[in-house]
Amino acid sequence: MSEVSKEYNFSQVEEKWVNAWDNSIYYFDWESNRPQYIIDTPPPYPTGDFHIGNALNWCYMDFVARYKRMQGFNVMFPQGWDCHGLPTEVKVEEINHITKNEIPREEFRRLCEKLTEEAIARFRKSMTRLGLSIDWSNEYITMSPQYYVKTQRSFVQMYHKGLIYREDHPVNWCPRCTTAIAFAEVEYDQRTTTLNYMRFPAKIGHLEIATSRPELLPACVAVAINPADDRYKDYVGKEVAVPIFNYKVPVLSDPAVDASFGTGVVMICTFGDRQDVRWWVEHDLPLRQAIDRNGRMTDTAQAYQNLSVKEAKEAIINDMLDREIIFKQEPLEQNVGLCWRCKTPIEILSERQWFVKINPEEIKKTSEKIQWIPPHMETRLKNWADSVEWDWCISRQRIFATPIPVWYCRSCGEVLVAEEEWLPLDPNRTKPPVKCRNCGSDDFLPEEDVLDTWMDSSISALAVSGWLDRQDYRMPTQLRPQGHDIIRTWAFYTILRTKALVDIRPWDTILVNGMALGEDGHKMSKSLNNFIRPEEVFEVNGADALRQWAALGGTPGNDIMFQWKEITAASRFLQKLWSIYRFSSPLMAKTEAVPSQVDRWLQGELDQVIKTATEAMDSYKFDEAFRAIRVFTWEVLADNYIELVKARLYGPDGPEKRAAQDTLYKAIETLSRLMSPFIPFISEEIYYSLTGQSVHSQGWPKGMGMEPDLAGLQIKDIAAAIRRYKSEKGLALNCQLAGISVYSDLGLETTDLQGVANSPVESKTGKPDIEMRATGVKPLMKVLGPIFKDKSGRVIKALSDMDPSQVALMKASGSVRVVLESEAVDVPAQAVDVVTQTMFSGQAVDLLNVGESMVLIKR
Ligand SMILES: [Zn+2]
Numbered sequence: 001m002s003e004v005s006k007e008y009n010f011s012q013v014e015e016k017w018v019n020a021w022d023n024s025i026y027y028f029d030w031e032s033n034r035p036q037y038i039i040d041t042p043p044p045y046p047t048g049d050f051h052i053g054n055a056l057n058w059c060y061m062d063f064v065a066r067y068k069r070m071q072g073f074n075v076m077f078p079q080g081w082d083c084h085g086l087p088t089e090v091k092v093e094e095i096n097h098i099t100k101n102e103i104p105r106e107e108f109r110r111l112c113e114k115l116t117e118e119a120i121a122r123f124r125k126s127m128t129r130l131g132l133s134i135d136w137s138n139e140y141i142t143m144s145p146q147y148y149v150k151t152q153r154s155f156v157q158m159y160h161k162g163l164i165y166r167e168d169h170p171v172n173w174c175p176r177c178t179t180a181i182a183f184a185e186v187e188y189d190q191r192t193t194t195l196n197y198m199r200f201p202a203k204i205g206h207l208e209i210a211t212s213r214p215e216l217l218p219a220c221v222a223v224a225i226n227p228a229d230d231r232y233k234d235y236v237g238k239e240v241a242v243p244i245f246n247y248k249v250p251v252l253s254d255p256a257v258d259a260s261f262g263t264g265v266v267m268i269c270t271f272g273d274r275q276d277v278r279w280w281v282e283h284d285l286p287l288r289q290a291i292d293r294n295g296r297m298t299d300t301a302q303a304y305q306n307l308s309v310k311e312a313k314e315a316i317i318n319d320m321l322d323r324e325i326i327f328k329q330e331p332l333e334q335n336v337g338l339c340w341r342c343k344t345p346i347e348i349l350s351e352r353q354w355f356v357k358i359n360p361e362e363i364k365k366t367s368e369k370i371q372w373i374p375p376h377m378e379t380r381l382k383n384w385a386d387s388v389e390w391d392w393c394i395s396r397q398r399i400f401a402t403p404i405p406v407w408y409c410r411s412c413g414e415v416l417v418a419e420e421e422w423l424p425l426d427p428n429r430t431k432p433p434v435k436c437r438n439c440g441s442d443d444f445l446p447e448e449d450v451l452d453t454w455m456d457s458s459i460s461a462l463a464v465s466g467w468l469d470r471q472d473y474r475m476p477t478q479l480r481p482q483g484h485d486i487i488r489t490w491a492f493y494t495i496l497r498t499k500a501l502v503d504i505r506p507w508d509t510i511l512v513n514g515m516a517l518g519e520d521g522h523k524m525s526k527s528l529n530n531f532i533r534p535e536e537v538f539e540v541n542g543a544d545a546l547r548q549w550a551a552l553g554g555t556p557g558n559d560i561m562f563q564w565k566e567i568t569a570a571s572r573f574l575q576k577l578w579s580i581y582r583f584s585s586p587l588m589a590k591t592e593a594v595p596s597q598v599d600r601w602l603q604g605e606l607d608q609v610i611k612t613a614t615e616a617m618d619s620y621k622f623d624e625a626f627r628a629i630r631v632f633t634w635e636v637l638a639d640n641y642i643e644l645v646k647a648r649l650y651g652p653d654g655p656e657k658r659a660a661q662d663t664l665y666k667a668i669e670t671l672s673r674l675m676s677p678f679i680p681f682i683s684e685e686i687y688y689s690l691t692g693q694s695v696h697s698q699g700w701p702k703g704m705g706m707e708p709d710l711a712g713l714q715i716k717d718i719a720a721a722i723r724r725y726k727s728e729k730g731l732a733l734n735c736q737l738a739g740i741s742v743y744s745d746l747g748l749e750t751t752d753l754q755g756v757a758n759s760p761v762e763s764k765t766g767k768p769d770i771e772m773r774a775t776g777v778k779p780l781m782k783v784l785g786p787i788f789k790d791k792s793g794r795v796i797k798a799l800s801d802m803d804p805s806q807v808a809l810m811k812a813s814g815s816v817r818v819v820l821e822s823e824a825v826d827v828p829a830q831a832v833d834v835v836t837q838t839m840f841s842g843q844a845v846d847l848l849n850v851g852e853s854m855v856l857i858k859r
Pocket residue numbers: 174175176177178339340341342343344
C-alpha cells in the first residue's frame with residue numbers, strides 16, 4: 001500500500017479503467033424481476049463531434065443511471081443514433097460540392113451513411129472516455145433496417161387508425177433544401193425590408209395597399225379591409241384590379257385585418273404567411289401558386305416566370321416605380337420565417353403531402369400524467385400544443401431518411417400502403433407483391449418522398465422498451481432526459497406517437513436540462529470561438545473533473561456556463577481526495593472495535609451526508625448531492641476527523657487505535673460508493689484498492705443508524721478552540737501546555753484532545769470554581785485628556801498607583817475617585833479599564849467557553 005503516488009495521476013488512472021472495465025455489467029436484464037428503470041435517452045445527430053453540451057447531458061443521464069443501478073433497479077441506459085435528416089444531407093452536399101439531385105439517390109444515401117458511421121465512431125470514443133455506463137446491448141441506429149422497420153410499421157399502423165393521411169395543403173417549404181418542413185422546424189428572425197405603397201385601380205377610384213412582398217402580386221386572390229374601417233366601406237363587395245398582372249380580385253371585409261398597418265388594406269396571397277392560409281380557407285378563395293418548389297416564379301407570374309423570388313421582387317418593384325404604381329416606400333422591421341437548417345427564408349406552398357393528425361387536447365391530457373422536472377417546462381409544451389394550426393407534415397422531399405412504404409397505381413391512382421409483414425422496404429427498390437386492389441394493374445409508381453426524421457426519433461421510447469420485438473415490451477419507460485430546445489419537437493411528437501400507437505404515456509418523468517454555455521455566457525458554437533471539446537478537458541484535467549463541473553452546475557432546467565476555473569477547482573478536489581486516501585491507506589483497516597465519541601460523531605456525519613445525497617439524487621439535484629459529499633470529504637473528514645484521530649492512528653495498537661482505523665475505513669469505503677456515480681474513475685481506483693472489487697457493482701450506501709454524537713461534536717469544537725488559542729498566543733501547534741481541564745456534563749473522552757493539544761487533558765463534570773481577579777489598571781488617555789487637560793499626567797500616575805481591585809469596585813459604581821496632592825477628582829468609569837485574570841485554586845488560568853463546555857488551560 002505504500003506505493004500510492006503523491007500526485008494524483010488522473011490520465012494514467014482513467015486510461016487504465018477505460019480499458020479494464022467490463023461494460024456488460026451495465027446491460028439491461030430482460031429476465032430480471034427487479035423493478036425496471038428505462039431511460040429514453042436522446043439519440044444525437046451524429047454529425048460533427050461530441051461536444052461539451054452533449055457531455056453535460058450525458059453526465060446527467062449517467063449520474064441517474066449509476067445511482068438507480070446502485071439502488072437495485074434494473075436499469076437500461078441505451079444509446080441511439082438519430083442518423084437521418086437534413087444536417088447530414090447538407091453536410092454531404094457541402095463536402096462533395098453537390099446537391100442531392102446531381103448524383104443517383106443510392107449514391108447520395110451511401111455518402112450520408114458513410115459520414116454518419118464515421119461520426120458515430122467518434123461519438124462512441126468520446127462517450128467511453130467520459131466514463132459513461134451506457135448499455136451498448138441496447139444501441140439503436142435509426143438508419144439501419146432493424147430500426148426503420150419500426151418507423152415504417154408505426155406509419156402503417158397509424159395510417160390504418162386514420163391518424164395519417166395525404167392531402168393538398170399549404171406547407172412550410174424551404175426552397176434551398178427543396179423540401180417541406182414542419183412548423184417546429186421554422187425559426188424566426190428580424191429582418192429589415194421595404195414596405196411598398198401601391199395603387200389597385202377600381203371602378204370607383206382606387207385602393208392604396210402597402211406590401212413588403214410585391215413579388216406575390218401574381219398570387220393575390222383578394223384584398224381585405226377591417227369591417228370597422230369606414231375609409232374603405234364603399235369598396236367592400238366590389239372588385240379591384242391587380243396592377244401589372246391585370247386581373248380582378250374581390251374586396252373582402254374581415255375582422256382580422258389590422259387597420260393600423262400600412263394603409264389598412266391588405267392583399268391576400270396564396271401564400272405570404274399563415275394569416276393568408278387562414279383567410280384562404282375561411283373565404284374559400286382560389287389558389288394562385290406563383291412560386292415553385294425551387295423558389296422560382298411559375299407561369300402564373302407571366303413575364304417574370306423562372307426568375308428567383310429575389311430577382312422577381314426587384315424587377316416587379318422597378319416596373320411599378322417606372323409606371324408610378326408604387327408611390328411611396330419605407331423601411332419595415334419584419335419577423336421572417338427561416339429554415340432551421342440552412343436559414344433560407346421559407347415559402348408557404350400548397351403541396352400534396354403526408355400528415356399526422358394532431359390532437360392538442362389529447363397531448364395535453366397525456367402530458368399531465370407525466371412528472372415534469374422542473375414543472376414550469378410543461379407550460380412550453382402546452383403553449384405549443386395550443387398554437388399549432390395545421391397537422392404535422394411528415395413527408396420530406398429528401399433522400400437520407402426512412403422511405404414511406406407506399407406505391408400509387410399508375411392506371412387508376414389507387415394508394416397502396418405496404419403490409420406490416422412486407423417491411424422494411426424502399427418502394428423505389430421493391431415492387432409490391434400484390435396487384436392494384438382497385439383495377440388489378442401491377443404497374444405502380446413508388447412514393448419518392450421520405451419521412452421526417454422526427455418520425456424515427458419520436459418512437460425512441462417504444463423502440464427501447466422492446467415494442468414490436470417482444471410481447472412483454474416495457475411501456476411506459478421511467479425517464480426522458482432532454483434539452484428545453486426540443487420540447488416542441490421531440491417531447492411533443494413522442495407523446496403524440498406513443499399515445500397513438502399504444503395508448504399510454506411514454507415516460508413517468510421528463511427531466512428537462514439546460515444547455516452548456518461558453519465562458520462568455522453565449523451558447524457554445526464554433527463560430528463564436530467559445531467552443532470547447534471534451535477531449536481538451538480530458539487532456540488537461542481528466543474526465544472526472546469534467547463530470548464534477550457537470551454535477552455542480554446541475555440544477556435541472558438551467559443553462560450552465562463552462563468555466564476552466566471550475567474544472568481547475570474540480571481537479572483540486574480530486575488531488576485532495578487522493579491525499580486523504582494516500583494518508584489513510586497504510587493506517588485504515590476494516591476491523592471490529594468499539595467506536596469512541598469522536599468516531600461516533602464522524603459516523604453520524606457520514607449518515608447525514610448519505611441522507612442528504614440520497615434525497616438530492618431522488619429529486620435529480622446533482623449539485624446538492626455532490627456538494628454535500630465534497631463538504632464532508634474536505635471539511636468534516638480531512639480538516640477535522642483525521643486531525644483529531646492522528647494520535648490514535650499513529651499510536652500503539654489497542655481498541656482505541658482500531659476504532660479509528662475502522663472508522664476511517666468505513667468513511668473512505670462509503671465515500672467511494674457515494675462518489676462513484678459522479679467521478680467513477682477515482683472512486684474505482686480507491687474502492688478497488690480497498691476491497692479488490694469494482695465500486696460499480698456495489699449498492700448505494702445505507703446509513704448505519706447513527707445519531708449525531710454530541711460528545712464527539714463537542715470534542716471536535718474544543719480541539720478547534722485549542723488550536724485557535726495556540727495560534728492567537730503565538731504558540732506552535734505542537735507546543736505542550738501545563739494542563740487542560742475540560743468541564744462538560746457530556747462526560748467527554750480525552751484521548752483525541754490530548755493528541756491534538758499535545759498536552760495532558762482531564763475531563764470533569766460540572767463547572768470549575770473560578771474567580772476573576774483584578775490585576776491591573778489601564779487609564780484611557782483618549783478619554784482622560786480632553787477632561788483633565790494638563791492634569792492628565794498626574795491623574796494617570798495616581799490611577800496606576802491604586803489597588804486594581806479598589807478601582808474595579810469604584811468603576812462598577814460609576815466613577816473612580818482619585819486623590820491628587822491637594823484635591824480629589826472623579827474620573828468617569830469609561831476613562832479607565834481594569835485588567836482581570838481568571839483564577840483557579842489560586843493559580844492564573846486561561847478560560848475558553850466552547851458551547852456548553854468550559855476549558856481551563858494552565859500555562
Ligand atoms: Zn433549408
